[in-house]
Amino acid sequence: MRKRILIAVALFSLLSILGGLYIIHSLSRATAIQGNLITLHQVEILREHLLIQIKKVQGDLTLKGTRHERDIETLTNHVHTMSTVIDSCFGCHHNEATKSKLESLHGRIDEYKLALSRVFTIKANSALLERDKDAAFSIGRSLIDDLNAMLAFTSMKLEERTQAALTEIKRTKSVIALFILTGPLLAVGLALLLFKRFSDPISSLLDATRKLKSGDLDHRVKGLKDEFGEVAASFNEMAGSLKEQMKSMQRAEQLVVIGEMATGLAHEIKNPLAGIKASIEILSGELDLKQEDQEVLTRIIEEIKKIETLLRSLLNYARPPSPQIDLVRIDHILTRSLTSARYSVKGLLPRLDKPHAVTFEKNFDGNLPAILADPAQLEQVFLNLLLNAAEAMPEGGTVTMIASYDIGMDAVSIEVSDTGRGIEDKDIDKIFNPFYTTKPRGTGLGLAICKRLIEQQGGSISAENNPGGGARFTVTIPVNQDPEVQSR
Amino acid sequence: MDVVKLVRKFLLIALSLCVAISTGCERDEKITPKAAKAAGKMEATATVTIGLIPEHNIFRQMERFKPLAKYLAERTGLKIELKILSRYGNIISNFVSMNLDGAFFGSFTYTLAHSKIGLEVMARPESPEGTSTYYGLLFVRKDSGLKEGRDMRGKRFAFVDKATTAGYLLPLDYFKSQGINDYKAYFSETYFTGTHENAIYDVLNKKADVGAAKNTVFYRIAKEDPRILKELAILFRSPDVPENALALRKDLPDTVKQRIKSALLAMSDDPEGARVLGSFGAGRFIETTDQDYAAVFTYAEKIGLDLATHDYIND
Numbered sequence: 131m132r133k134r135i136l137i138a139v140a141l142f143s144l145l146s147i148l149g150g151l152y153i154i155h156s157l158s159r160a161t162a163i164q165g166n167l168i169t170l171h172q173v174e175i176l177r178e179h180l181l182i183q184i185k186k187v188q189g190d191l192t193l194k195g196t197r198h199e200r201d202i203e204t205l206t207n208h209v210h211t212m213s214t215v216i217d218s219c220f221g222c223h224h225n226e227a228t229k230s231k232l233e234s235l236h237g238r239i240d241e242y243k244l245a246l247s248r249v250f251t252i253k254a255n256s257a258l259l260e261r262d263k264d265a266a267f268s269i270g271r272s273l274i275d276d277l278n279a280m281l282a283f284t285s286m287k288l289e290e291r292t293q294a295a296l297t298e299i300k301r302t303k304s305v306i307a308l309f310i311l312t313g314p315l316l317a318v319g320l321a322l323l324l325f326k327r328f329s330d331p332i333s334s335l336l337d338a339t340r341k342l343k344s345g346d347l348d349h350r351v352k353g354l355k356d357e358f359g360e361v362a363a364s365f366n367e368m369a370g371s372l373k374e375q376m377k378s379m380q381r382a383e384q385l386v387v388i389g390e391m392a393t394g395l396a397h398e399i400k401n402p403l404a405g406i407k408a409s410i411e412i413l414s415g416e417l418d419l420k421q422e423d424q425e426v427l428t429r430i431i432e433e434i435k436k437i438e439t440l441l442r443s444l445l446n447y448a449r450p451p452s453p454q455i456d457l458v459r460i461d462h463i464l465t466r467s468l469t470s471a472r473y474s475v476k477g478l479l480p481r482l483d484k485p486h487a488v489t490f491e492k493n494f495d496g497n498l499p500a501i502l503a504d505p506a507q508l509e510q511v512f513l514n515l516l517l518n519a520a521e522a523m524p525e526g527g528t529v530t531m532i533a534s535y536d537i538g539m540d541a542v543s544i545e546v547s548d549t550g551r552g553i554e555d556k557d558i559d560k561i562f563n564p565f566y567t568t569k570p571r572g573t574g575l576g577l578a579i580c581k582r583l584i585e586q587q588g589g590s591i592s593a594e595n596n597p598g599g600g601a602r603f604t605v606t607i608p609v610n611q612d613p614e615v616q617s618r
Numbered sequence: 619m620d621v622v623k624l625v626r627k628f629l630l631i632a633l634s635l636c637v638a639i640s641t642g643c644e645r646d647e648k649i650t651p652k653a654a655k656a657a658g659k660m661e662a663t664a665t666v667t668i669g670l671i672p673e674h675n676i677f678r679q680m681e682r683f684k685p686l687a688k689y690l691a692e693r694t695g696l697k698i699e700l701k702i703l704s705r706y707g708n709i710i711s712n713f714v715s716m717n718l719d720g721a722f723f724g725s726f727t728y729t730l731a732h733s734k735i736g737l738e739v740m741a742r743p744e745s746p747e748g749t750s751t752y753y754g755l756l757f758v759r760k761d762s763g764l765k766e767g768r769d770m771r772g773k774r775f776a777f778v779d780k781a782t783t784a785g786y787l788l789p790l791d792y793f794k795s796q797g798i799n800d801y802k803a804y805f806s807e808t809y810f811t812g813t814h815e816n817a818i819y820d821v822l823n824k825k826a827d828v829g830a831a832k833n834t835v836f837y838r839i840a841k842e843d844p845r846i847l848k849e850l851a852i853l854f855r856s857p858d859v860p861e862n863a864l865a866l867r868k869d870l871p872d873t874v875k876q877r878i879k880s881a882l883l884a885m886s887d888d889p890e891g892a893r894v895l896g897s898f899g900a901g902r903f904i905e906t907t908d909q910d911y912a913a914v915f916t917y918a919e920k921i922g923l924d925l926a927t928h929d930y931i932n933d
Contacts, residue, residue, distance in 0.1 A: 202676065202704045209677050247675030250704045251812020253779075258809055258825075 131356035135324065142320055149309045156302040163295040170291060173222055174284045176215060181277045183212035184239075187246065188270040194249060194263065202250060209243055235276065242269040331358035338365060347373040393449065396441040403441070407434040443575045447564060450582050453504035460501050460542050460607070461494050463508050464533055468492060470509070471516035471529075487526020490516070494533040498542060501609045503587050508607070511580045511591075515546040515603050518576065521569065522550035522601060540609050541589075547602035552595040561593060665697040666866075666874065669709050669721035672813045673835060673862065676702045682898065683722070689894045693881040696874065705812065706781035707930040710734060720866035720878075725752075725859035726783040729914045730930055735867070739908060740879040742863030743900035745834075750904055751913075752834045754784025754856035756792050757818075760849055762827055767796025774807040776817045776826035781930040783914060784832035785814060788856040790921045792830075795854075815839060822849060834861065838899065857917055860910045879905075 186208045190200050216239050219232050245266035252262055331354045341349040347369055351362035414427040468490050475488055512531075519529040527549035534543050553561060553568075560566045562581045567574035584591045589607035596602050668687065670679050680702050687698040701716060703709050709721050710731040723731060723739075731737060744750040758764040764773070778785020789801070798804045807826075811817040814831035818839060821829035833855070840846040864882065866875050885891030886902035895902060918925055 202702060206676060206680055206702050210680070213677070243677045244675050247672070247677055247813065248811070248816050251672045251676060252810065252816060253705070253812060254809025255807065258807075 131327065131358060134327070134356070138320055138324060142317065145316065146313070149313060153306055153309070156306065160299055160302065163291075163298065167288070167292060167295060169222060170284065170288045173219075174281065174288060176219055176222075177277060177281050177284060180212065180215045180219070181274065181281065183208060183215055184242075184270060184273050184277065187212055187242075188267065188274065191246060191249065191263065191267055191270060195259070205246070205250060209246065212239065213243070231280075235273070238269065238273060238276075242266065242273060245269055331362075335361060335365060338362075338369075342369055342372070347376065392444050396444045399437070400441050400445075403434055403437055407431060407438070410434070440573055440575075443573055443579065447575050447579045447582060450579070450586060451507075453507055453583075453586050455502050455504055455587075457500050458503055458505045458508070459498075460503075460508075460544070461498050461533060463505050464492065464494065464512060464531060464544065467509050467512035467516060468531060470513050471520065474513070474517055475520050488520045488523060488529065489527075490529045490531070492531045492533075494531075495535050498533055498535055499609050501542060501607055503607055504583075507583045507587065511583050511605065512544070512546070514576050514580050515605070519546055519548035519550070519601070519603075522548050522552075524550075527600070535609075536606075539606070541606050542609065544605045544607075545602055546605075547596055547600055549600040552599060553593060553601045558593060558595070562591070664695065665699060666719045666870075666878065667699045667701055667717060668864070669713070669716065669718045670700055670702045671706050671709055671722065671724055671727060671862070672702065672704060673724070673832075674815045675813055676704065678815075685894045686898055689885070689891060690878060690881055693888075693891075694874075694877040696877065706779035706785075710781065710930060718867075719870055720864060722862045723865050724782055724862050725911060725914050726787060726918075727781045727930075728863065728865055729911050729918070730781060730925065730928065731865075732908070732911075736869070737865040738868050738875065739863050739865040739906045739910075740875065741882040741903040742861045742906045742910075743895075743898065744861075744902050744904050745899070746896075746901040748901065750861050751858035752784070752832045752861050753858050754788030754830055755833050755836055755852050756788060756828065756830045756854035757821060757836075757850045757852045758828050759821060759824065760851045764827065765853070767793070767798050770796075770798075770828055771804055772806045773827035774825075775801065775805045775809075776820045776829040777808065777810045778814050778817050778831060779810050779812060779930075780928075782814075782832075783859050783917065784856060785810075785817060785830050787914075787917055787921060787923065788854065789830045790923065791856060791917070792854045794921060818846060818850070822846060828853075857913055859913050859917065860906060863906045863910075 187205070190205045190208055193199050216232075216236050220229075220236075224232065245262065249259070249263050249266050252259065254262075334351055334354060335358075338349055338351045350366045350369065354362040410427055410430055414424065414431070419427070472490055516529055516531070523529075529546065529548050532545040532547075535541075536543055557566075557568055561568075562577050563574075564578040565574035566578075581591050584605055584607070587607060589605060591603065591605050593601060593603050668683075670683055673679055674682065680700060683700055687700050690696070691698040701718065703712070703716075703721075706724060706727050709718075709723065709727055712718075713721070713731065713735050720737075720740075723737075728737070728739060742750055764770055775789065777789060780786050793799075793801050793804075802808055805828075809826075811820055811826075811829075814835035817826070817829040817831045818836055820826040822845060836846065864878070866878065882903040883905060885895055915925070918928075
């Protein structure tokens with residue numbers, strides 16, 4: 131849009147400049163034409179003046195020898211004026227042909243002067259005098275004829291050029307009038323076009339905002355280009371984001387409701403279940419039951435234990451214990467977690483196809499600082515992550531634990547990665563949700579509890595897949611706890 | 619020869635005495651009421667009118683003298699007006715009626731006018747080559763076959779003016795030397811061209827067979843028109859006489875005369891004056907006195923012309 135506006139303004143400016151230049155050019159040309167016509171008029175006047183002077187001299191010559199003969203001073207004055215006029219003719223800027231004609235005229239005027247002088251000075255017989263007078267008169271007559279021809283030519287030229295000038299001035303007037311009329315129209319048209327270019331996208335965006343406000347989160351702005359297109363894209367992105375966040379909030383609210391319901395149910399179930407379990411254990415010890423029946427009771431008790439474990443987990447998630455913050459060495463906690471995990475993996479042997487293939491590796495920074503945290507909860511979290519990693523590699527593999535210190539964030543970062551099959555993309559955003567599990571016999575509360583425990587201590591947890599395969603969980607814990615956390 | 623020398627000396631002394639006497643007389647006239655009135659008029663109007671004789675064609679003559687008049691006006695503070703005359707002799711006849719205060723006289727015109735008008739010669743130009751005199755030339759076309767007087771019978775003769783040395787005295791001298799006593803009868807046609815330039819061109823253009831003119835005009839025109847030297851042959855020449863000089867009325871105020879004379883004589887020392895002199899065709903102006911005209915008297919005497927009775931009006 132900015133580019134289009136610039137182009138439009140540049141185009142309009144260019145047209146204005148061209149128009150202005152044309153007007154200036156036209157004015158200059160009109161002035162030049164006028165000057166040319168004035169010069170031509172001057173030339174005509176000058177030639178007429180010359181003609182008059184020659185006629186005067188011819189008159190002096192005609193009167194020579196009569197009783198009206200003029201004195202020599204009058205003649206010299208007339209001849210002097212005639213010479214001055216022909217000399218001034220050379221002051222005008224003539225073309226070469228006219229200049230040559232004028233030079234010829236000048237030469238003949240000199241010849242005329244010589245002949246005149248002769249007539250006025252000679253003293254001879256009348257035949258000779260008449261002959262000289264006739265010769266001078268003849269030159270004068272010829273000069274008058276030539277000048278008349280030149281004057282006729284000048285008049286014709288003047289007429290032609292005047293007509294041409296008038297035609298040109300008329301045409302120029304028309305063009306300038308066209309400029310004057312079309313200029314504002316063009317400006318208004320351009321302004322309207324620009325206004326429309328601005329107002330339409332703004333209307334479209336305003337309409338979209340109103341629809342968003344009314345709850346239509348699926349409305350999208352379409353068809354806008356340039357900068358408005360970018361604004362529309364941001365708007366659409368914002369609308370999409372709002373929709374996602376709305377969904378997420380709804381889901382979270384649902385989870386909270388479900389969790390609270392589950393917790394309430396757990397409380398209600400826990401005590402009766404403990405009674406059922408105790409009663410069955412008593413019955414199992416006191417009754418003389420057949421082996422088959424005894425096994426049934428044992429299975430019932432095992433199932434009840436599972437329910438109890440589930441209920442504990444559920445309560446643990448719903449009402450996690452407050453963290454007991456202490457200054458702890460994280461490397462020690464991690465090492466203990468690793469040790470526990472190794473032992474626990476042995477307990478998993480029956481569930482793993484190739485249990486001996488799981489190995490644990492660690493890589494800790496030498497400068498890991500002591501941190502303020504609940505050591506028991508941290509150990510629970512890391513053990514959970516390590517066992518999850520081991521379980522994610524049913525065919526064996528390596529679990530690597532890396533711990534480092536981020537000076538900028540003043541936090542320690544612990545990565546637990548495996549070489550298993552990784553997490554499916556569709557699951558990766560949901561694995562921290564309660565009751566969400568990919569394991570056939572999982573409760574779906576392990577990672578949810580881990581997340582709550584870590585967040586209780588001001589940290590964060592995230593999951594992603596390694597580029598080379600397997601999943602990687604990253605836990606970040608601040609070195610110094612927030613006072614609010616410490617007070618929990 | 620001795621007799622001729624004696625006659626010349628006598629004439630010179632006589633002329634000097636005449637000039638001295640006339641000058642003295644005119645000095646007396648300066649104090650007359652008429653002279654005083656004239657002097658008063660001159661100072662008041664501060665205009666000096668100078669006549670020009672038609673040495674060249676009249677318009678060219680005017681153009682030639684205009685820069686000189688302008689320069690003199692600037693240097694003297696006087697208004698200088700030029701008036702061209704159509705005849706050499708007119709300058710003598712009409713000097714007073716034309717209200718002239720001075721004129722550039724030819725040598726013979728001055729000699730004729732001197733005693734009649736009461737003039738005081740001031741200065742005359744000297745050529746860039748250092749010549750302040752001129753002489754008359756008698757010429758024919760080279761292809762005319764005319765070599766001497768006897769070839770000229772029945773031919774046409776072009777004088778300049780009866781008041782010119784080169785254009786009249788010289789031909790008379792030639793006729794005398796050739797034994798032509800009555801030139802009007804000897805030639806089929808004689809006339810007066812009025813200017814030296816016309817006389818030269820008339821012979822060149824075959825309007826006349828023989829002509830006479832002054833050498834300065836002859837050679838000045840020859841520079842512009844090469845036909846003159848190529849086609850004309852000179853048969854005779856006169857003695858040297860003073861170049862046309864400026865003479866002023868004696869009754870002009872001395873201050874006016876002195877201012878003009880000084881300006882003329884100092885022209886060559888002034889760059890602007892030198893430039894004007896260059897266009898005029900002179901190197902400088904030199905002081906001129908009546909004594910310089912003795913050669914003209916001698917020449918007239920030799921021809922046998924009586925200056926006192928000479929009719930200078932052309933026939």
